Amino acid sequence: MVKQERALRTRNALLTAAGEVFSREGYRAASLTVISGNVGVSSGALHFHFPTKLDLAAAVEEAAAARLRSIVEHCERHEGPGGSVQLVIDASYQVVERLAQDPVLRAGFELGETMERAGGTGKVCDLWQRWVVSLLRHAQEAGGLRPDVVPDHLASVVVAMTAGLAALGRRDAHWPSRATLTSFWLLMLPQVTAAETPPTCVVHGHDSAAEEL
Amino acid sequence: MVKQERALRTRNALLTAAGEVFSREGYRAASLTVISGNVGVSSGALHFHFPTKLDLAAAVEEAAAARLRSIVEHCERHEGPGGSVQLVIDASYQVVERLAQDPVLRAGFELGETMERAGGTGKVCDLWQRWVVSLLRHAQEAGGLRPDVVPDHLASVVVAMTAGLAALGRRDAHWPSRATLTSFWLLMLPQVTAAETPPTCVVHGHDSAAEEL
Numbered sequence: 001m002v003k004q005e006r007a008l009r010t011r012n013a014l015l016t017a018a019g020e021v022f023s024r025e026g027y028r029a030a031s032l033t034v035i036s037g038n039v040g041v042s043s044g045a046l047h048f049h050f051p052t053k054l055d056l057a058a059a060v061e062e063a064a065a066a067r068l069r070s071i072v073e074h075c076e077r078h079e080g081p082g083g084s085v086q087l088v089i090d091a092s093y094q095v096v097e098r099l100a101q102d103p104v105l106r107a108g109f110e111l112g113e114t115m116e117r118a119g120g121t122g123k124v125c126d127l128w129q130r131w132v133v134s135l136l137r138h139a140q141e142a143g144g145l146r147p148d149v150v151p152d153h154l155a156s157v158v159v160a161m162t163a164g165l166a167a168l169g170r171r172d173a174h175w176p177s178r179a180t181l182t183s184f185w186l187l188m189l190p191q192v193t194a195a196e197t198p199p200t201c202v203v204h205g206h207d208s209a210a211e212e213l
Numbered sequence: 214m215v216k217q218e219r220a221l222r223t224r225n226a227l228l229t230a231a232g233e234v235f236s237r238e239g240y241r242a243a244s245l246t247v248i249s250g251n252v253g254v255s256s257g258a259l260h261f262h263f264p265t266k267l268d269l270a271a272a273v274e275e276a277a278a279a280r281l282r283s284i285v286e287h288c289e290r291h292e293g294p295g296g297s298v299q300l301v302i303d304a305s306y307q308v309v310e311r312l313a314q315d316p317v318l319r320a321g322f323e324l325g326e327t328m329e330r331a332g333g334t335g336k337v338c339d340l341w342q343r344w345v346v347s348l349l350r351h352a353q354e355a356g357g358l359r360p361d362v363v364p365d366h367l368a369s370v371v372v373a374m375t376a377g378l379a380a381l382g383r384r385d386a387h388w389p390s391r392a393t394l395t396s397f398w399l400l401m402l403p404q405v406t407a408a409e410t411p412p413t414c415v416v417h418g419h420d421s422a423a424e425e426l
Contacts (some may be wrong), residue, residue: 029241125381153396157374160393164377168338180373183366191400 011049013039015063018056019103023110023170027057057111064108064124071095072131082200084139085193088132089185089200092162095128096181099166109166129159146194154192224262226252228276231269232316236323236383240270270324277321277337284308285344295413297352298406301345302398302413305375308341309394312379322379342372359407367405 017038021030032053036046050056075090082089098105108124136151145151161184168175230251234243245266249259263269288303295302311318321337349364358364374397381388 025241026239028238149400150396153393154400156393157397157400160374160377160381160388160397161370162377163380164373164375167376167380168373175373180366180369183363184370184373187362187367187370187401187404191403 007049010039010041010045014041014046014049014056015060015104018060019064019105019107022057022060022107023103027053027111032056060104060107061111061123064105064111065127067098067102067105068095068108068124068127071098083142083144084135085144085189086200088135088139088158091131092158092185093178093181095162096165096178099162099169100177106166106169109163110170125159125163128162129155132158143194145192149192157188220262223252223254223258227254227259227262227269228273228317231273232277232318232320235270235273235320236316240266240324245269273317273320274324274336277318277324278340280311280315280318281308281321281337281340284311296355296357297348298357298402299413301348301352301371304344305371305398306391306394308375309378309391312375312382313390319379319382322376323383338372338376341375342368345371356407358405362405367401370401 014035017035018030021035021038025031030053032046033043035056036043039046046056050059071094072091075087075094078090080086080090095105099109105124111124133152133155136145136155139145140147140149140151145154161181165175165177165180227248230248231243234248234251238244243266245259246256248269249256252259259269263272284307285304288300288307291303293299293303308318312322318337324337346365346368349358349368352358353362353364358367374394378388378390378393
């Protein structure tokens with residue numbers, strides 16, 4: 001049992017180290033020796049957990065997808081009066097904040113962009129888009145969007161905005177910021193919403209998010 | 214003279230090949246042997262034009278910046294009745310279309326994101342942001358923006374949107390599309406503009422752009 005716990009801890013440490021190196025260097029340039037060295041384990045230990053580099057990258061993507069799902073579920077549990085549009089806003093703030101802090105989530109977004117040739121599926125970004133599309137379609141059915149807004153088009157804009165903050169954040173950490181996201185939502189919302197209680201840029205349940213996620 | 218022309222042709226072919234490989238593989242993973250091989254010249258010829266990999270990347274960034282300047286100048290020459298905001302819209306369409314087609318411009322945006330550790334300056338993206346900021350400040354002075362719009366904030370949103378379409382486009386070529394950009398502008402414009410002749414998403418002088426750029 002103690003042995004299993006230690007193995008799990010090593011696995012998680014390897015995922016975090018891999019997230020940092022993939023995010024900084026890119027998938028192709030990332031060195032497995034650097035990743036195992038940063039955790040203080042042997043190459044053999046790395047290969048025990050992840051037989052190939054592609055297995056490691058797939059595990060980082062899966063871990064990032066799990067974190068995204070946890071953000072989404074957290075927002076759904078704290079749903080405010082703004083309905084589905086508010087959920088998308090809340091989650092977008094969480095995603096952008098976590099992108100700035102969490103190398104695994106950041107790598108997940110980036111691996112999706114660059115790993116296709118290596119067999120990757122772009123899981124994290126696709127997951128994010130599917131969730132935003134589904135919520136915005138629901139918002140339109142519930143009368144929460146103006147009738148002329150096409151939910152899938154709005155979802156593409158939201159996903160492109162998130163991806164842009166993630167990409168610019170690699171070069172300059174000020175980019176994945178609440179301020180730019182707030183400018184975006186403040187400009188978009190009046191054209192988007194038809195709700196009686198309009199969505200806001202105050203993130204519901206935000207204070208407790210750090211502990212729960 | 215003939216010799217100079219041939220040297221210039223080789224240099225340009227190397228820049229295009231480097232743009233393709235940097236854009237596909239990333240700066241760190243890119244192979245100089247692959248780049249010279251794709252052009253059909255020796256490694257020695259590559260080193261004659263670009264003594265180091267960093268010199269080559271800097272030249273790609275410089276070529277990308279020149280293409281961005283040419284887009285901007287083209288839009289300025291074809292300025293329509295919508296004023297500075299219209300110029301930003303027109304240029305954003307040109308940038309997104311060129312990102313989908315032109316490996317040098319694409320690499321320029323990406324090198325800026327990932328090359329900081331290698332001494333890069335992120336020229337292309339910075340240039341784009343400075344130009345958008347300057348035009349939107351001008352628009353506000355001329356009464357073309359609603360008084361509550363902060364030009365620098367709007368510029369950040371526009372730049373993040375462009376960078377997002379560029380980043381997503383690496384994985385899926387449908388992303389840097391006119392459709393998503395049109396959704397973005399249609400939702401933003403009513404909150405942004407105060408002009409009597411409101412800007413539109415029709416790109417002025419667009420038909421002639423392909424030849425001129």
